[in-house]
Amino acid sequence: MKFSFKNDYSEGCHPHILQALLQCNYDQQAGYGEDIYSLKAKELIKEKMNNHDSEIYFVSGGTQANLIIISSILKPYQCVISASTGHILNNEAGAIEATGHKIVSIETEDGKLSPLDIIPILESHRNVPHQVMPKLVYISNSTELGTVYTTAELEELSIFCKENRLYLFMDGARIGHGIMSEASDLTLEKVAKFTDVFYLGGTKNGALIGEAIVINNLDLQEDFAFNIKQKGALLAKGRLLGIQFMELMKNDLYFDLAKHANQQAMKIKNALKEKDVIFLSDTYTNQIFPILKNMLIQKLAESFEFYIWKNINEEFSAIRLITSWNTSDQAVSDFIEIIKNEG
Amino acid sequence: MKFSFKNDYSEGCHPHILQALLQCNYDQQAGYGEDIYSLKAKELIKEKMNNHDSEIYFVSGGTQANLIIISSILKPYQCVISASTGHILNNEAGAIEATGHKIVSIETEDGKLSPLDIIPILESHRNVPHQVMPKLVYISNSTELGTVYTTAELEELSIFCKENRLYLFMDGARIGHGIMSEASDLTLEKVAKFTDVFYLGGTKNGALIGEAIVINNLDLQEDFAFNIKQKGALLAKGRLLGIQFMELMKNDLYFDLAKHANQQAMKIKNALKEKDVIFLSDTYTNQIFPILKNMLIQKLAESFEFYIWKNINEEFSAIRLITSWNTSDQAVSDFIEIIKNEG
Amino acid sequence: MKFSFKNDYSEGCHPHILQALLQCNYDQQAGYGEDIYSLKAKELIKEKMNNHDSEIYFVSGGTQANLIIISSILKPYQCVISASTGHILNNEAGAIEATGHKIVSIETEDGKLSPLDIIPILESHRNVPHQVMPKLVYISNSTELGTVYTTAELEELSIFCKENRLYLFMDGARIGHGIMSEASDLTLEKVAKFTDVFYLGGTKNGALIGEAIVINNLDLQEDFAFNIKQKGALLAKGRLLGIQFMELMKNDLYFDLAKHANQQAMKIKNALKEKDVIFLSDTYTNQIFPILKNMLIQKLAESFEFYIWKNINEEFSAIRLITSWNTSDQAVSDFIEIIKNEG
Amino acid sequence: MKFSFKNDYSEGCHPHILQALLQCNYDQQAGYGEDIYSLKAKELIKEKMNNHDSEIYFVSGGTQANLIIISSILKPYQCVISASTGHILNNEAGAIEATGHKIVSIETEDGKLSPLDIIPILESHRNVPHQVMPKLVYISNSTELGTVYTTAELEELSIFCKENRLYLFMDGARIGHGIMSEASDLTLEKVAKFTDVFYLGGTKNGALIGEAIVINNLDLQEDFAFNIKQKGALLAKGRLLGIQFMELMKNDLYFDLAKHANQQAMKIKNALKEKDVIFLSDTYTNQIFPILKNMLIQKLAESFEFYIWKNINEEFSAIRLITSWNTSDQAVSDFIEIIKNEG
Secondary structure, three states, X not given: OOEEOOOOOOOOOOHHHHHHHHHHOOOOOOOOOOOHHHHHHHHHHHHHHOOOOOEEEEEOOHHHHHHHHHHHHOOOOEEEEEEOOOHHHHOOOOHHHHOOOOEEEEOOOOOOOOHHXXXXXXXXXXXXXXXXEEEEEEEEOOOOOOOOOOHHHHHHHHHHHHHOOXXXXXXXXXXXXXXXXXXXXXXXXXXXXXXXXXXXXXXOOOOOOOEEEEEOOHHHOOOXXXXXXXOOOOOOOOHHHHHHHHHHHHHHHHHXXXXXXXXXXXXXXXXXXXXXXXXXXXXXXXXXXXEEEHHHHHHHHOOEEOEEEEEOOOOEEEEEEEXXXXXXXXXXXXXXXXXXXXX | OOEEOOOOOOOOOOHHHHHHHHHHOOOOOOOOOOOHHHHHHHHHHXXXXXXXXXXXXXXXXHHHHHHHHHHHHOOOOEEEEEEOOOHHHHOOOOHHHHOOOOEEEEOOOOOOOOHHHHHHHHHXXXXXXXXOEEEEEEEEOOOOOOOOOOHHHXXXXXXXXHHOOOEEEEEOOXXXXXXXXXXXXXXXXXXXXXXXXXXXXXXXXXXXXXXXEEEOOHHHOOOHHHXXXXXXXXXXXXXXXXXXXXXXXXXXXXXXXXXXXXXXHHHHHHHHHHOOOEEOOOOOOOEEOEEEEHHHXXXXXXXXXXXXXXXXXXXXXXXXXXXXXXXXXXXXXXXXXXXXXXO | OOEEOOOOOOOOOOHHHHHHHHHHOOOOOOOOOOOHHHHHHXXXXXXXXXXXXXXXXXXXXXXHHXXXXXXXXXXXXXXXXXXXXXXXXXXXXXXXXXXXXXXXXEOOOOOOOXXXXXXXXXXXXXXXXXXXXXXXXXXXXXXXXXXXOOHHHHHHHXXXXXXXXXXXXXXXXXXXXXHHOOOOOOOHHHHHHHOOEEEEEOHHHOOOOOEEEEEOOHHHOOOHHHHHHHOOOOOOOOHHHHHHHHHHHHHHHHHHHHHHHHHHHHHHHHHHHHOOOEEOOOOXXXXXXXXXXXXXXXXXXXXXXXXXXXXXXXXXXXXXXXOOOOOOHHHHHHHHHHHHHHO | OOEEOOOOOOOOOOHXXXXXXXXXXXOOOOXXXXXHHHHHHHHHHHHHHOOOOOEEEEEOOXXXXXXXXXXXXXXXXXXXXXEOOOHHHHOXXXXXXXXXXXXXXXXXXXXXOOHHHHHHHHHOOOOOOOOOEEEEEEEEXXXXXXXXXXXXXXXXXXHHHHHOXXXXXEEOOOHHHHHHOOOOOOOHHHHHHHOOEEEEEOHHHOOOOOEEEEEOOHHHXXXXXXXXXXXXXXXXXOHHXXXXXXXXXXXXXXXXXXXXXXXXXXXXXXXXXXXXXXXXXXXXXXXXXXXXXXXXXXXXXXXXXXXEEEEOOOOEEEEEEEOOOOOOHHHHHHHHHHXXXXX
């Protein structure tokens, strides 16, 4: 069996979670997220954010979180602004449009948005009422390209959004990796301060399923639970989500797992850099996109699974490697070994 | 801690499931339902149905299953026909209408639909194009009132639907209980034969989460996966659903669990009948609605949790008791003991 | 050619409108409702309402007005409350549900809603977040049964709605007939005072097309034009709507036309009452539902067109007669003549 | 009063239409498009297309036609392909997305689509079921840039669409101008042959309102009327639309009006070309985009209204001139006179 670097959701979950599921299994609890585990998990997240005014809801996955959040915030004629690499644009089968909202996209180098990216969109959408009204800025951290926001960048974007009456929403499917990146000084507290809403992704960071939606803007909190129910996202056994986030938030396990994933990727990145390999984008999270000779790729593919991301020329291709909370030192060193010998 | 008869999703899951999650935890598997457990689970369901032409998809919950199925089948101007007790009408926060479709409801005694119930709806919806077009009949088995369909009833309804170009969809959140009821001769094979689509509910029968959507009508199978993705229901770790249904379908565990739940309810029902208690509806599944003296209810409430369902008069109220795969003999006999002594 | 009492939109339009269209035809005007005729028409309506804070928009038809208004007001999880006879429930091909909103219906005798009708709906929709949230009360005046609201009834409903944080919306497809009914003391000023939004129907009262949406609640005015554009209701030649309402509002033509229609219906009604005919509902607008012997109906049908509304028994049926702004005295007296001779 | 070249819907309508409205005004007709004028108008269009299998429906405007057609054809997970200049993308306030469908856009030089433009979209949308499925190609003729399709171009696109199981839909808000352009050999018969659905725009070619939707693909005809009703587009007085298209289709008035508009634009274009003026795009319909010195623009603006379309540099800007069925020779010669004297 080849070890897979294809994604960060190949395995089950962190063992602490399974232990907790076993331990709590026969407790009778209220349904629909009113169980004690969900309540505890919310408390732990609020403590970590140092913000007890936010509201937290658990849902099963990222596309679900994105469509519920966006459709709950926007009026029918309002649209989302996203980088053209945004997950909502390309990888969610039209989930956002299916709720009635256009996504206006912006080409970027690194998958990140800054005020300068957004200004032209605002200026080209002023023909009232013939055009949609831009109202919500969607960013991801880490992005789909593996890049990250710094505190200063997020703060600048936040100020710009407030000035322009735009909401700021951070897709945090890989927020752990974004925050724990060596290239970022961001904290969960800062994310909570500078966004109107964001979510903490569990699925790609050690949970079986689950994303924790955090609504910081008080205006957006009212009646939010209805949206979760209406979109089919309210689990009868909400305990399943609560137990997982309770375990992940205990003793910063969530952040340690993300840091581990990042570190494993950086080990491979550094080994490749020593061989003067170049990368599609300069990432410091658990995704790397090295450009390798096709022959080396073939060799690596004998022992590992990964995606060939982009053909560069006849001789070279970029591959995508994703490490996870569970990527072992052994797998990493085996991979590096091949590079050293063959690269 | 009082034992709860409030619902059948109070506990975690059947221990076989937890064992399997533990055992498979570190296997790397393909995402989005392409894992080997999901494939195995689908095979087991098809064998049980004795039908290998159906397509099967796993999703997380009942409202999600309902809204995906209905919105994938209907054209924008087509509507659903449902008993007025239907879960989609009252308990899903408008999830079906949110996908654009009206539900036309029919008052019934027992929560079940027959051709005679549906004919007036068809007759009163012929003012083309000023009215919605009835196209899909939604039934539940067991129903929200705990009643069940027999094979003859389902076959009659199926024939009627075909004659009238209506699709027949069975909400199977409690299909195990419906099939295993002593009042029904239905089998999974018959359900597959007589419905266009149905689902096997896991959440209320021993799983952590999960419903298995089964599409029998070949015309409705095309491209169905897009709908699951677009509604945010496609889990990256589809293995979580696959493992659960694999375990539930092994050696008919799913049906044994439902049968156990039914039997525990019937024990209580019989004990109450011996005391000449009457019931809101005559059920043979895991839901019973006895009408009791308020004083007895108060006494029972000291040791058990349950819902008071309906005030009958100053002296009497109906309560709802739901048993589950995990309702112990002890809980049942303790409950009966109070009835015997106090009733 | 038989004279038709089938509806009030069988002919073209009042001649003043055609004259104005001819007169203005070669004026070049701004598009999308910014023409001088639309501005003038809005001023005339505001004067009649004695309220200059309302916002007014013209659209083409009643279903269009209903779906734009309702979808612009409600959040995704909120629903409409309507009498079971409501036009939006039965005669709009699911237009409201197609925008994502459930309509909860109430059986009534006369097609009208009072607080006592609505209270049970509020009480049975408190299982947050599992049920839709009632938020908007839809009434029609005159109703689909030809009945009307008095000022006292509308005021009472208005107070109740405000107390319960419900919006009140009056479908005014036949508001002229409602206001000018001898059974009502309502005025346009009172309608504007007691509703959050309503519309003045042109199509059924002498216009070619057109309904004037009037938004009285300031909170509901923001950005409304986007909704009109997004639903395809913003006419490039908005002048067509403006010219019509300008003419209809001059010298109270709109109300005179409705009064004429009402009076012609009342003449027939009174003639029938003299023959001791009974009616399905006791109406004082331009719709009457007399119950006649089938033989008389047959005789009438030789000279007139009308709908047979309901079979009463073997000998009797109810018919529906609708008079219009253009129903001549001759047609009415010919009809009465037959009744007198044959009845 | 300055003469306006701002658009082709500034005036009322062609006098033949007003005459017909006057003449038919007191005829009692069936509602909802069942009147004799609508039937006659459909016959005339079918004769002109030399195709009696198509189905025809009249609606009020272009955005309305676009949203009804697209939402009736596509399944929830299917998307539209459009040139980035497409009216549906930029000028309809998100009307298409509001019906649940993504529009995937393609940058083009001239606002037209060819198979080579579409192939990359198909290739980049193959990650089933994570991406929307391209299913309908939206084109305009004439386009938003004033350019036109030839028969060969349309046929090539048609063949490509059939091969790739894509529907082809032509927005014909200015189809008269497209067909009558000196740069095109297209006929209405060819349009009907090579598209699945298109519409004939009345609003921009001499009608008060109205677009005639023509459904050529038999598979797309079923139950189409429901969609019109549900979107609020079914006029009670459908006669208003029928009378207009009856008049426009008599003796090819529709095409003569478009030809006139084109010719007036070409006169100005030729006069400008003699002065060596260059144009933003090389158009042969009723829209021209000359690049003029700002001083000349200022001079022209003293006597005419038009849009300044794009600033080119400090000295030059492009303006947009649109001529119509009603643009007089006088207006054209006055405009040319200024150019000759000042240019």
